[in-house]
Amino acid sequence: MQPRNMSMSGAVDLSAVKAAAEAKQKAEQARAQRATGQAGGQQAGAPVQLVIDVDEAGFEQEVLQRSTEVPVVIDFWADWCQPCKQLSPILERLAEEYAGKFVLAKIDVDSNQMLFQQFGVQGIPAVFAVIAGQALPLFQGAAPEPQVRQVLDQLIQAAEQRFGIVGRPVDPQEAEAARQAAAQAPPAPPANPTLAAAHAALDGGDLGGAIQAYRNVLADEPANVEAKLGLAQAELLQRVQGADAERVRKDAAERPGDVAAQLAVADLDLVGGHVEDAFGRLVATVQRTAGEDRDTARVRLLELFEVVGPDDPRVIAARGALARVLF
Template sequence: MSSAQTRNEHVFDATTAGFENDVIKASLETPVLVDLWAEWCGPCKSLGPILEKLAAEYNGAFRLAKIDVDAEQQLAAMFGVRSIPTVVLISGGQVVDGFAGALPEGQIREFLTRHGVQPADTANDEDIAPAPAETAEEAINRLQQAIAAEPDRAELKLDLALALMRAGQVEPAQAELDALPANLATDARAVRLRSQLELARALAGAPSLSELQARVQANDSDWEARDLLGVRLLIEGDAPAGLDQFIDVLKRQRDWNEGQAKKRLLAAFATIDDPELVGAYRRKMASLLF
Protein backbone atom coordinates (compact mmCIF):
# COMPACT_ATOMS: atom_id res chain seq x y z
CA MET A 1 0.00 0.00 0.00
CA SER A 2 1.24 3.51 -0.78
CA SER A 3 2.51 5.58 2.11
CA ALA A 4 0.20 8.38 1.00
CA GLN A 5 -2.98 8.82 3.02
CA THR A 6 -5.59 8.45 0.31
CA ARG A 7 -8.64 10.77 0.46
CA ASN A 8 -10.26 9.52 -2.70
CA GLU A 9 -9.19 8.10 -5.99
CA HIS A 10 -7.44 11.24 -7.26
CA VAL A 11 -6.63 13.27 -4.11
CA PHE A 12 -4.23 12.30 -1.32
CA ASP A 13 -2.21 13.75 1.55
CA ALA A 14 1.49 13.69 0.72
CA THR A 15 4.07 13.09 3.44
CA THR A 16 7.81 13.52 3.65
CA ALA A 17 8.29 9.77 4.00
CA GLY A 18 6.28 8.96 0.90
CA PHE A 19 7.07 11.97 -1.26
CA GLU A 20 9.65 10.27 -3.47
CA ASN A 21 7.34 7.36 -4.38
CA ASP A 22 3.94 9.02 -4.18
CA VAL A 23 4.80 12.24 -6.00
CA ILE A 24 8.16 12.22 -7.81
CA LYS A 25 8.10 8.65 -9.13
CA ALA A 26 4.32 8.68 -9.63
CA SER A 27 4.65 11.80 -11.80
CA LEU A 28 6.60 9.74 -14.33
CA GLU A 29 3.25 8.15 -15.21
CA THR A 30 0.69 10.85 -14.30
CA PRO A 31 1.19 14.58 -13.59
CA VAL A 32 0.86 15.47 -9.91
CA LEU A 33 -0.50 18.85 -8.80
CA VAL A 34 0.88 19.70 -5.35
CA ASP A 35 -1.28 21.95 -3.13
CA LEU A 36 0.70 23.46 -0.23
CA TRP A 37 -1.82 24.71 2.32
CA ALA A 38 -2.51 25.22 6.05
CA GLU A 39 -5.60 24.99 8.22
CA TRP A 40 -5.34 28.67 9.26
CA CYS A 41 -5.01 29.96 5.68
CA GLY A 42 -8.21 31.62 4.43
CA PRO A 43 -7.39 31.59 0.68
CA CYS A 44 -6.44 27.90 1.00
CA LYS A 45 -10.01 27.13 2.04
CA SER A 46 -11.35 28.64 -1.17
CA LEU A 47 -8.70 27.13 -3.45
CA GLY A 48 -8.69 23.60 -2.00
CA PRO A 49 -12.27 22.68 -2.99
CA ILE A 50 -11.69 23.99 -6.52
CA LEU A 51 -8.59 21.81 -6.94
CA GLU A 52 -10.37 18.75 -5.54
CA LYS A 53 -13.35 19.36 -7.84
CA LEU A 54 -11.03 19.57 -10.86
CA ALA A 55 -9.16 16.43 -9.79
CA ALA A 56 -12.47 14.56 -9.78
CA GLU A 57 -13.63 16.10 -13.05
CA TYR A 58 -10.34 15.38 -14.85
CA ASN A 59 -10.76 11.77 -13.68
CA GLY A 60 -7.14 10.68 -13.44
CA ALA A 61 -5.54 13.10 -15.93
CA PHE A 62 -3.65 14.40 -12.89
CA ARG A 63 -3.47 13.55 -9.19
CA LEU A 64 -3.75 16.14 -6.43
CA ALA A 65 -1.21 15.89 -3.59
CA LYS A 66 -2.19 17.92 -0.52
CA ILE A 67 0.66 19.07 1.74
CA ASP A 68 -0.15 20.66 5.11
CA VAL A 69 2.87 22.96 5.51
CA ASP A 70 2.57 22.92 9.31
CA ALA A 71 2.64 19.12 9.47
CA GLU A 72 5.21 18.69 6.67
CA GLN A 73 7.67 21.52 7.25
CA GLN A 74 10.50 19.68 5.48
CA LEU A 75 8.49 19.51 2.26
CA ALA A 76 7.50 23.18 2.57
CA ALA A 77 11.18 24.08 2.94
CA MET A 78 12.11 21.92 -0.03
CA PHE A 79 9.70 23.88 -2.24
CA GLY A 80 10.96 27.19 -0.82
CA VAL A 81 7.40 28.17 0.14
CA ARG A 82 7.12 31.80 1.23
CA SER A 83 3.35 32.19 1.02
CA ILE A 84 0.35 29.91 0.81
CA PRO A 85 -1.49 28.61 -0.96
CA THR A 86 1.25 27.60 -3.38
CA VAL A 87 0.52 25.10 -6.14
CA VAL A 88 3.24 23.24 -8.06
CA LEU A 89 2.87 20.95 -11.08
CA ILE A 90 5.26 17.98 -11.18
CA SER A 91 5.51 15.87 -14.32
CA GLY A 92 8.13 13.41 -15.50
CA GLY A 93 9.81 13.62 -12.09
CA GLN A 94 10.41 17.38 -12.49
CA VAL A 95 8.81 20.60 -11.26
CA VAL A 96 7.47 22.16 -14.46
CA ASP A 97 5.46 25.15 -13.23
CA GLY A 98 3.35 26.51 -10.42
CA PHE A 99 1.49 29.51 -9.05
CA ALA A 100 0.83 31.25 -5.75
CA GLY A 101 -2.50 32.44 -4.43
CA ALA A 102 -6.09 31.33 -4.84
CA LEU A 103 -6.65 31.61 -8.58
CA PRO A 104 -10.20 31.34 -9.94
CA GLU A 105 -11.24 28.04 -11.51
CA GLY A 106 -10.97 29.35 -15.08
CA GLN A 107 -7.34 30.35 -14.65
CA ILE A 108 -6.49 26.99 -13.09
CA ARG A 109 -8.06 25.24 -16.09
CA GLU A 110 -5.94 27.44 -18.38
CA PHE A 111 -2.84 26.54 -16.34
CA LEU A 112 -3.55 22.81 -16.72
CA THR A 113 -4.33 23.12 -20.42
CA ARG A 114 -1.08 25.04 -20.99
CA HIS A 115 0.79 21.99 -19.73
CA GLY A 116 -1.19 19.46 -21.74
CA VAL A 117 -3.41 18.29 -18.87
CA GLN A 118 -6.90 17.69 -20.23
CA PRO A 119 -9.91 15.93 -18.69
CA ALA A 120 -9.43 12.19 -19.09
CA ASP A 121 -12.35 11.73 -21.48
CA THR A 122 -10.81 14.36 -23.80
CA ALA A 123 -7.20 13.31 -23.35
CA ASN A 124 -8.09 9.71 -24.20
CA ASP A 125 -10.30 10.46 -27.20
CA GLU A 126 -8.58 8.71 -30.11
CA ASP A 127 -10.08 11.18 -32.57
CA ILE A 128 -8.32 14.14 -30.93
CA ALA A 129 -4.60 14.54 -31.57
CA PRO A 130 -2.59 15.80 -28.59
CA ALA A 131 -1.62 19.44 -28.78
CA PRO A 132 2.05 19.95 -29.64
CA ALA A 133 4.22 21.17 -26.78
CA GLU A 134 4.51 24.95 -26.68
CA THR A 135 8.01 26.26 -27.42
CA ALA A 136 9.59 28.93 -25.22
CA GLU A 137 9.25 31.46 -28.08
CA GLU A 138 5.56 30.65 -28.52
CA ALA A 139 5.04 31.01 -24.78
CA ILE A 140 6.74 34.42 -24.82
CA ASN A 141 4.51 35.65 -27.66
CA ARG A 142 1.36 34.30 -25.98
CA LEU A 143 2.22 35.85 -22.62
CA GLN A 144 3.17 39.22 -24.11
CA GLN A 145 -0.21 39.35 -25.83
CA ALA A 146 -1.99 38.32 -22.62
CA ILE A 147 -0.16 41.02 -20.62
CA ALA A 148 -1.09 43.65 -23.22
CA ALA A 149 -4.74 42.61 -22.85
CA GLU A 150 -4.66 42.32 -19.03
CA PRO A 151 -1.77 44.47 -17.73
CA ASP A 152 -2.94 44.17 -14.10
CA ARG A 153 -2.49 40.38 -13.97
CA ALA A 154 0.95 40.34 -12.36
CA GLU A 155 1.17 36.53 -12.36
CA LEU A 156 1.43 36.66 -16.17
CA LYS A 157 4.63 38.68 -15.80
CA LEU A 158 6.15 35.92 -13.67
CA ASP A 159 5.13 33.39 -16.32
CA LEU A 160 6.82 35.61 -18.93
CA ALA A 161 10.03 35.82 -16.88
CA LEU A 162 10.12 32.01 -16.69
CA ALA A 163 9.51 31.67 -20.43
CA LEU A 164 12.29 34.17 -21.19
CA MET A 165 14.69 32.18 -19.04
CA ARG A 166 13.74 28.94 -20.84
CA ALA A 167 14.55 30.72 -24.12
CA GLY A 168 17.96 31.72 -22.79
CA GLN A 169 17.06 35.44 -22.64
CA VAL A 170 18.75 36.10 -19.32
CA GLU A 171 18.64 39.90 -19.12
CA PRO A 172 14.98 40.28 -20.22
CA ALA A 173 14.06 37.55 -17.72
CA GLN A 174 15.92 39.44 -14.98
CA ALA A 175 14.12 42.67 -15.89
CA GLU A 176 10.70 41.00 -15.64
CA LEU A 177 11.68 39.35 -12.35
CA ASP A 178 12.87 42.66 -10.87
CA ALA A 179 9.57 44.33 -11.84
CA LEU A 180 7.37 41.82 -10.02
CA PRO A 181 5.20 43.09 -7.14
CA ALA A 182 6.28 42.11 -3.63
CA ASN A 183 3.72 39.30 -3.27
CA LEU A 184 5.09 37.50 -6.33
CA ALA A 185 8.77 38.30 -5.75
CA THR A 186 8.77 35.65 -3.00
CA ASP A 187 6.76 33.08 -4.97
CA ALA A 188 8.52 29.70 -5.08
CA ARG A 189 8.92 29.96 -8.86
CA ALA A 190 10.41 33.47 -8.58
CA VAL A 191 12.90 32.31 -5.95
CA ARG A 192 13.91 29.41 -8.19
CA LEU A 193 14.24 31.67 -11.23
CA ARG A 194 16.39 34.14 -9.30
CA SER A 195 18.84 31.34 -8.53
CA GLN A 196 18.83 30.13 -12.14
CA LEU A 197 19.60 33.65 -13.36
CA GLU A 198 22.40 34.03 -10.84
CA LEU A 199 24.05 30.87 -12.14
CA ALA A 200 23.45 31.75 -15.81
CA ARG A 201 25.03 35.21 -15.37
CA ALA A 202 28.13 33.61 -13.85
CA LEU A 203 28.88 32.02 -17.21
CA ALA A 204 28.84 35.25 -19.21
CA GLY A 205 32.18 35.23 -21.05
CA ALA A 206 33.34 32.12 -19.19
CA PRO A 207 35.65 29.53 -20.82
CA SER A 208 34.21 26.36 -22.34
CA LEU A 209 33.71 23.17 -20.37
CA SER A 210 36.81 21.55 -21.87
CA GLU A 211 38.95 24.62 -21.15
CA LEU A 212 37.83 24.69 -17.52
CA GLN A 213 38.47 20.96 -17.12
CA ALA A 214 41.98 21.47 -18.52
CA ARG A 215 42.65 24.31 -16.10
CA VAL A 216 41.55 22.23 -13.11
CA GLN A 217 43.63 19.27 -14.29
CA ALA A 218 46.67 21.53 -14.57
CA ASN A 219 46.07 23.15 -11.18
CA ASP A 220 43.54 21.64 -8.79
CA SER A 221 43.78 24.78 -6.62
CA ASP A 222 42.49 27.04 -9.42
CA TRP A 223 39.41 28.03 -7.41
CA GLU A 224 37.96 30.25 -10.13
CA ALA A 225 38.15 27.41 -12.66
CA ARG A 226 36.58 24.99 -10.19
CA ASP A 227 33.79 27.46 -9.47
CA LEU A 228 32.99 28.06 -13.14
CA LEU A 229 33.36 24.37 -13.94
CA GLY A 230 30.79 23.61 -11.25
CA VAL A 231 28.34 26.10 -12.75
CA ARG A 232 28.87 24.76 -16.28
CA LEU A 233 28.35 21.16 -15.18
CA LEU A 234 25.23 22.13 -13.26
CA ILE A 235 23.64 24.05 -16.12
CA GLU A 236 24.61 21.39 -18.68
CA GLY A 237 22.78 18.71 -16.67
CA ASP A 238 25.45 16.99 -14.56
CA ALA A 239 24.30 18.29 -11.18
CA PRO A 240 26.29 15.87 -8.95
CA ALA A 241 29.57 16.68 -10.70
CA GLY A 242 28.85 20.40 -10.47
CA LEU A 243 27.99 20.19 -6.78
CA ASP A 244 31.19 18.21 -6.17
CA GLN A 245 33.22 21.15 -7.48
CA PHE A 246 31.55 23.57 -5.05
CA ILE A 247 31.96 21.11 -2.16
CA ASP A 248 35.65 20.71 -2.95
CA VAL A 249 36.20 24.48 -2.90
CA LEU A 250 34.22 24.76 0.36
CA LYS A 251 36.29 21.99 1.94
CA ARG A 252 39.70 23.28 0.89
CA GLN A 253 39.23 27.06 0.65
CA ARG A 254 35.89 27.89 2.28
CA ASP A 255 36.53 31.67 2.44
CA TRP A 256 37.55 32.02 -1.21
CA ASN A 257 35.85 34.98 -2.85
CA GLU A 258 33.86 35.79 0.29
CA GLY A 259 32.50 32.27 0.67
CA GLN A 260 31.29 31.93 -2.89
CA ALA A 261 31.21 28.11 -2.80
CA LYS A 262 28.49 28.20 -0.13
CA LYS A 263 26.52 30.75 -2.15
CA ARG A 264 26.80 28.58 -5.26
CA LEU A 265 25.57 25.53 -3.36
CA LEU A 266 22.53 27.39 -2.00
CA ALA A 267 21.68 28.72 -5.47
CA ALA A 268 22.10 25.24 -6.95
CA PHE A 269 19.84 23.66 -4.31
CA ALA A 270 17.08 26.08 -5.32
CA THR A 271 17.25 24.96 -8.97
CA ILE A 272 17.60 21.15 -8.64
CA ASP A 273 14.42 19.07 -8.75
CA ASP A 274 15.89 15.98 -7.07
CA PRO A 275 15.07 16.16 -3.32
CA GLU A 276 17.32 13.21 -2.46
CA LEU A 277 20.32 14.72 -4.25
CA VAL A 278 19.73 18.12 -2.65
CA GLY A 279 19.35 16.53 0.78
CA ALA A 280 22.59 14.58 0.41
CA TYR A 281 24.59 17.65 -0.59
CA ARG A 282 22.95 19.84 2.06
CA ARG A 283 24.28 17.37 4.63
CA LYS A 284 27.74 17.48 3.04
CA MET A 285 27.71 21.26 3.15
CA ALA A 286 26.53 21.32 6.76
CA SER A 287 29.26 18.88 7.83
CA LEU A 288 31.89 21.26 6.42
CA LEU A 289 30.38 24.41 7.91
CA PHE A 290 29.39 23.29 11.39
Protein backbone atom coordinates in the same frame (compact mmCIF):
# COMPACT_ATOMS: atom_id res chain seq x y z
CA MET B 1 20.36 9.84 -42.32
CA GLN B 2 20.64 6.15 -41.47
CA PRO B 3 18.10 4.43 -39.22
CA ARG B 4 19.40 4.18 -35.67
CA ASN B 5 19.79 0.88 -33.85
CA MET B 6 17.56 1.27 -30.81
CA SER B 7 20.17 0.55 -28.16
CA MET B 8 19.83 2.42 -24.88
CA SER B 9 23.61 2.81 -24.64
CA GLY B 10 23.36 6.34 -26.03
CA ALA B 11 20.62 7.39 -23.65
CA VAL B 12 20.58 10.98 -22.44
CA ASP B 13 20.64 11.51 -18.65
CA LEU B 14 17.29 13.14 -17.87
CA SER B 15 17.79 13.42 -14.12
CA ALA B 16 18.52 17.15 -14.18
CA VAL B 17 15.83 17.76 -16.78
CA LYS B 18 13.32 15.93 -14.60
CA ALA B 19 14.34 17.75 -11.43
CA ALA B 20 14.23 21.20 -13.01
CA ALA B 21 10.91 20.45 -14.66
CA GLU B 22 9.42 19.22 -11.38
CA ALA B 23 10.51 22.36 -9.57
CA LYS B 24 9.19 24.66 -12.25
CA GLN B 25 5.96 22.71 -12.51
CA LYS B 26 5.34 23.06 -8.78
CA ALA B 27 5.97 26.79 -8.94
CA GLU B 28 3.54 27.22 -11.84
CA GLN B 29 0.98 24.58 -10.86
CA ALA B 30 -1.80 26.92 -9.81
CA ARG B 31 -1.43 29.07 -12.91
CA ALA B 32 -1.35 26.03 -15.20
CA GLN B 33 -4.45 24.55 -13.59
CA ARG B 34 -6.39 27.76 -14.13
CA ALA B 35 -5.29 27.88 -17.73
CA THR B 36 -6.37 24.32 -18.54
CA GLY B 37 -9.30 24.02 -16.18
CA GLN B 38 -7.89 20.73 -14.89
CA ALA B 39 -6.72 19.71 -11.43
CA GLY B 40 -4.04 17.19 -12.33
CA GLY B 41 -3.07 16.75 -15.96
CA GLN B 42 -5.33 15.23 -18.57
CA GLN B 43 -8.80 14.31 -17.38
CA ALA B 44 -9.71 10.65 -17.26
CA GLY B 45 -11.37 9.59 -20.47
CA ALA B 46 -10.30 12.71 -22.36
CA PRO B 47 -8.98 12.17 -25.91
CA VAL B 48 -5.21 11.70 -26.06
CA GLN B 49 -3.39 14.32 -28.11
CA LEU B 50 -1.06 12.82 -30.69
CA VAL B 51 0.89 16.05 -31.19
CA ILE B 52 1.62 18.26 -28.18
CA ASP B 53 3.60 21.44 -27.58
CA VAL B 54 5.84 21.00 -24.54
CA ASP B 55 7.75 23.52 -22.44
CA GLU B 56 10.04 23.20 -19.43
CA ALA B 57 7.17 23.44 -16.94
CA GLY B 58 5.20 20.62 -18.60
CA PHE B 59 8.11 18.33 -19.45
CA GLU B 60 7.73 16.10 -16.38
CA GLN B 61 4.05 15.40 -16.98
CA GLU B 62 3.78 15.60 -20.75
CA VAL B 63 6.95 13.68 -21.64
CA LEU B 64 8.46 11.73 -18.75
CA GLN B 65 5.22 10.49 -17.21
CA ARG B 66 3.59 9.88 -20.58
CA SER B 67 6.63 7.87 -21.76
CA THR B 68 5.73 5.10 -19.29
CA GLU B 69 2.64 4.38 -21.38
CA VAL B 70 3.64 5.29 -24.94
CA PRO B 71 6.90 6.18 -26.74
CA VAL B 72 7.31 9.94 -26.92
CA VAL B 73 9.14 11.39 -29.92
CA ILE B 74 10.59 14.87 -29.34
CA ASP B 75 10.97 17.32 -32.22
CA PHE B 76 13.35 20.17 -31.33
CA TRP B 77 12.52 23.01 -33.72
CA ALA B 78 12.46 26.79 -34.17
CA ASP B 79 10.37 29.11 -36.30
CA TRP B 80 13.43 30.41 -38.18
CA CYS B 81 14.69 26.90 -39.04
CA GLN B 82 13.88 26.02 -42.65
CA PRO B 83 14.76 22.29 -42.39
CA CYS B 84 12.42 22.15 -39.37
CA LYS B 85 9.60 23.28 -41.63
CA GLN B 86 10.32 20.30 -43.88
CA LEU B 87 10.59 17.71 -41.12
CA SER B 88 7.89 18.77 -38.66
CA PRO B 89 4.93 18.20 -41.04
CA ILE B 90 6.24 14.69 -41.77
CA LEU B 91 6.43 13.87 -38.07
CA GLU B 92 2.98 15.32 -37.40
CA ARG B 93 1.44 13.40 -40.27
CA LEU B 94 3.03 10.15 -39.13
CA ALA B 95 1.86 10.73 -35.54
CA GLU B 96 -1.70 10.83 -36.85
CA GLU B 97 -1.16 7.84 -39.12
CA TYR B 98 0.34 5.69 -36.33
CA ALA B 99 -2.71 6.63 -34.23
CA GLY B 100 -1.37 6.19 -30.71
CA LYS B 101 1.72 4.05 -31.23
CA PHE B 102 3.77 7.12 -30.35
CA VAL B 103 3.14 10.71 -29.28
CA LEU B 104 4.96 13.65 -30.85
CA ALA B 105 6.19 16.34 -28.45
CA LYS B 106 7.28 19.58 -30.12
CA ILE B 107 9.78 21.76 -28.23
CA ASP B 108 10.60 25.27 -29.43
CA VAL B 109 14.31 25.68 -28.65
CA ASP B 110 14.09 29.48 -28.53
CA SER B 111 11.60 29.32 -25.68
CA ASN B 112 13.10 26.34 -23.84
CA GLN B 113 16.84 26.83 -23.71
CA MET B 114 17.28 24.73 -20.57
CA LEU B 115 15.86 21.64 -22.29
CA PHE B 116 17.86 22.41 -25.44
CA GLN B 117 21.11 22.43 -23.46
CA GLN B 118 20.31 19.53 -21.13
CA PHE B 119 19.58 17.24 -24.08
CA GLY B 120 22.91 18.26 -25.62
CA VAL B 121 21.27 19.29 -28.90
CA GLN B 122 23.95 20.39 -31.38
CA GLY B 123 21.68 21.63 -34.15
CA ILE B 124 18.07 21.57 -35.31
CA PRO B 125 15.92 19.93 -36.32
CA ALA B 126 16.87 17.25 -33.82
CA VAL B 127 14.69 14.28 -32.96
CA PHE B 128 14.89 12.32 -29.70
CA ALA B 129 12.74 9.61 -28.16
CA VAL B 130 11.80 9.00 -24.53
CA ILE B 131 10.79 5.51 -23.46
CA ALA B 132 10.01 4.70 -19.82
CA GLY B 133 11.74 7.90 -18.74
CA GLN B 134 14.91 7.19 -20.74
CA ALA B 135 15.91 9.41 -23.66
CA LEU B 136 17.95 8.55 -26.71
CA PRO B 137 18.81 10.54 -29.82
CA LEU B 138 17.19 9.35 -33.06
CA PHE B 139 18.53 11.65 -35.78
CA GLN B 140 19.44 15.24 -36.61
CA GLY B 141 18.48 17.20 -39.70
CA ALA B 142 15.63 16.89 -42.17
CA ALA B 143 15.05 13.41 -43.59
CA PRO B 144 12.72 11.89 -46.19
CA GLU B 145 9.57 10.26 -44.96
CA PRO B 146 10.55 6.63 -45.71
CA GLN B 147 13.64 6.90 -43.51
CA VAL B 148 11.73 8.67 -40.73
CA ARG B 149 9.12 5.93 -40.89
CA GLN B 150 11.81 3.25 -40.60
CA VAL B 151 13.27 4.88 -37.48
CA LEU B 152 9.82 5.14 -35.91
CA ASP B 153 9.10 1.48 -36.62
CA GLN B 154 12.34 0.51 -34.87
CA LEU B 155 11.46 2.74 -31.93
CA ILE B 156 7.99 1.25 -31.52
CA GLN B 157 9.41 -2.28 -31.74
CA ALA B 158 12.12 -1.51 -29.16
CA ALA B 159 9.58 0.05 -26.78
CA GLU B 160 7.42 -3.07 -26.88
CA GLN B 161 10.25 -5.61 -26.68
CA ARG B 162 12.35 -3.91 -24.00
CA PHE B 163 9.69 -2.23 -21.85
CA GLY B 164 6.34 -3.71 -22.86
CA ILE B 165 5.14 -0.22 -23.87
CA VAL B 166 2.73 -0.27 -26.80
CA GLY B 167 0.60 2.85 -26.40
CA ARG B 168 -3.07 2.58 -27.10
CA PRO B 169 -5.23 3.15 -30.18
CA VAL B 170 -6.34 6.75 -30.67
CA ASP B 171 -8.86 8.21 -33.08
CA PRO B 172 -6.86 10.84 -35.03
CA GLN B 173 -9.92 13.08 -35.39
CA GLU B 174 -10.55 13.06 -31.64
CA ALA B 175 -6.86 13.71 -31.01
CA GLU B 176 -6.87 16.71 -33.34
CA ALA B 177 -10.00 18.05 -31.67
CA ALA B 178 -8.29 17.74 -28.29
CA ARG B 179 -5.21 19.55 -29.62
CA GLN B 180 -7.28 22.42 -31.00
CA ALA B 181 -9.23 22.71 -27.75
CA ALA B 182 -6.02 22.91 -25.77
CA ALA B 183 -4.60 25.53 -28.11
CA GLN B 184 -7.73 27.66 -27.79
CA ALA B 185 -7.91 27.49 -23.99
CA PRO B 186 -7.55 31.06 -22.68
CA PRO B 187 -4.35 31.61 -20.71
CA ALA B 188 -4.69 32.54 -17.08
CA PRO B 189 -4.09 36.21 -16.44
CA PRO B 190 -0.71 36.73 -14.76
CA ALA B 191 -1.02 37.59 -11.10
CA ASN B 192 2.12 39.68 -11.34
CA PRO B 193 2.87 41.59 -14.58
CA THR B 194 6.54 41.96 -13.66
CA LEU B 195 6.80 38.20 -13.22
CA ALA B 196 5.07 37.67 -16.55
CA ALA B 197 7.57 40.05 -18.18
CA ALA B 198 10.43 38.10 -16.60
CA HIS B 199 9.08 34.81 -17.99
CA ALA B 200 8.69 36.38 -21.44
CA ALA B 201 12.26 37.67 -21.38
CA LEU B 202 13.59 34.25 -20.35
CA ASP B 203 11.56 32.46 -23.02
CA GLY B 204 12.78 34.97 -25.61
CA GLY B 205 16.44 34.48 -24.72
CA ASP B 206 16.87 37.91 -23.14
CA LEU B 207 18.72 36.56 -20.13
CA GLY B 208 19.88 39.95 -18.85
CA GLY B 209 16.35 41.34 -18.99
CA ALA B 210 14.95 38.23 -17.32
CA ILE B 211 17.48 38.42 -14.49
CA GLN B 212 16.66 42.05 -13.76
CA ALA B 213 12.91 41.43 -13.92
CA TYR B 214 13.12 38.46 -11.54
CA ARG B 215 15.20 40.54 -9.15
CA ASN B 216 12.54 43.24 -9.27
CA VAL B 217 9.90 40.70 -8.31
CA LEU B 218 12.00 39.36 -5.43
CA ALA B 219 12.64 42.88 -4.16
CA ASP B 220 8.89 43.14 -3.48
CA GLU B 221 8.22 39.45 -2.79
CA PRO B 222 11.37 37.82 -1.34
CA ALA B 223 9.60 34.47 -0.86
CA ASN B 224 8.23 34.19 -4.43
CA VAL B 225 9.18 30.61 -5.40
CA GLU B 226 8.51 31.11 -9.10
CA ALA B 227 10.79 34.17 -9.26
CA LYS B 228 13.55 32.41 -7.30
CA LEU B 229 13.51 29.49 -9.71
CA GLY B 230 13.37 31.74 -12.77
CA LEU B 231 16.27 33.84 -11.52
CA ALA B 232 18.39 30.77 -10.80
CA GLN B 233 17.70 29.35 -14.26
CA ALA B 234 18.39 32.62 -16.06
CA GLU B 235 21.65 33.21 -14.19
CA LEU B 236 22.80 29.65 -14.85
CA LEU B 237 22.07 29.94 -18.58
CA GLN B 238 23.85 33.29 -18.74
CA ARG B 239 26.95 31.86 -17.06
CA VAL B 240 27.27 28.88 -19.43
CA GLN B 241 26.32 30.79 -22.58
CA GLY B 242 29.17 30.59 -25.05
CA ALA B 243 31.42 28.64 -22.66
CA ASP B 244 34.14 26.44 -24.14
CA ALA B 245 33.49 23.27 -22.16
CA GLU B 246 36.86 21.72 -22.94
CA ARG B 247 38.75 24.82 -21.84
CA VAL B 248 36.62 25.22 -18.68
CA ARG B 249 37.31 21.65 -17.59
CA LYS B 250 41.00 21.91 -18.39
CA ASP B 251 41.31 25.10 -16.35
CA ALA B 252 39.59 23.47 -13.38
CA ALA B 253 41.86 20.41 -13.56
CA GLU B 254 45.01 22.54 -13.78
CA ARG B 255 43.94 24.96 -11.02
CA PRO B 256 42.09 23.00 -8.33
CA GLY B 257 42.46 25.92 -5.91
CA ASP B 258 40.81 28.38 -8.30
CA VAL B 259 37.28 28.81 -6.98
CA ALA B 260 35.98 30.51 -10.13
CA ALA B 261 37.23 27.60 -12.26
CA GLN B 262 35.49 25.05 -10.01
CA LEU B 263 32.23 27.04 -10.13
CA ALA B 264 32.35 27.15 -13.92
CA VAL B 265 32.67 23.36 -14.16
CA ALA B 266 29.85 22.87 -11.67
CA ASP B 267 27.57 24.99 -13.87
CA LEU B 268 28.44 22.89 -16.91
CA ASP B 269 27.89 19.67 -14.97
CA LEU B 270 24.43 20.74 -13.86
CA VAL B 271 23.34 21.82 -17.34
CA GLY B 272 24.70 18.53 -18.69
CA GLY B 273 22.67 16.49 -16.19
CA HIS B 274 25.57 15.54 -13.89
CA VAL B 275 23.83 16.83 -10.77
CA GLU B 276 25.76 14.86 -8.16
CA ASP B 277 29.07 15.84 -9.77
CA ALA B 278 28.16 19.53 -9.64
CA PHE B 279 27.05 19.36 -6.02
CA GLY B 280 30.00 17.24 -4.95
CA ARG B 281 32.51 19.60 -6.56
CA LEU B 282 31.05 22.62 -4.80
CA VAL B 283 30.80 20.91 -1.41
CA ALA B 284 34.48 19.95 -1.75
CA THR B 285 35.33 23.52 -2.72
CA VAL B 286 33.53 24.86 0.35
CA GLN B 287 35.38 22.33 2.51
CA ARG B 288 38.88 23.35 1.38
CA THR B 289 38.37 27.13 1.27
CA ALA B 290 37.78 29.87 3.81
CA GLY B 291 36.51 33.41 4.04
CA GLU B 292 35.19 35.05 0.88
CA ASP B 293 36.09 32.08 -1.34
CA ARG B 294 34.12 29.71 0.87
CA ASP B 295 31.10 32.00 0.89
CA THR B 296 31.23 32.34 -2.91
CA ALA B 297 31.18 28.57 -3.37
CA ARG B 298 28.43 28.15 -0.78
CA VAL B 299 26.18 30.75 -2.43
CA ARG B 300 26.64 29.17 -5.85
CA LEU B 301 25.70 25.78 -4.44
CA LEU B 302 22.52 27.23 -2.96
CA GLU B 303 21.69 28.76 -6.35
CA LEU B 304 22.03 25.39 -8.04
CA PHE B 305 19.78 23.88 -5.37
CA GLU B 306 17.11 26.34 -6.55
CA VAL B 307 17.44 25.11 -10.15
CA VAL B 308 17.07 21.43 -9.26
CA GLY B 309 14.38 21.92 -6.60
CA PRO B 310 14.42 21.69 -2.80
CA ASP B 311 12.58 18.35 -2.64
CA ASP B 312 14.99 16.49 -4.93
CA PRO B 313 16.83 13.72 -3.01
CA ARG B 314 20.16 14.89 -4.44
CA VAL B 315 19.56 18.38 -3.09
CA ILE B 316 18.64 16.99 0.32
CA ALA B 317 21.79 14.86 0.37
CA ALA B 318 23.98 17.75 -0.74
CA ARG B 319 22.47 20.04 1.90
CA GLY B 320 23.46 17.50 4.51
CA ALA B 321 26.98 17.28 3.12
CA LEU B 322 27.25 21.08 3.06
CA ALA B 323 26.13 21.30 6.69
CA ARG B 324 28.77 18.77 7.73
CA VAL B 325 31.63 20.71 6.15
CA LEU B 326 30.37 24.04 7.46
CA PHE B 327 29.68 22.95 11.02
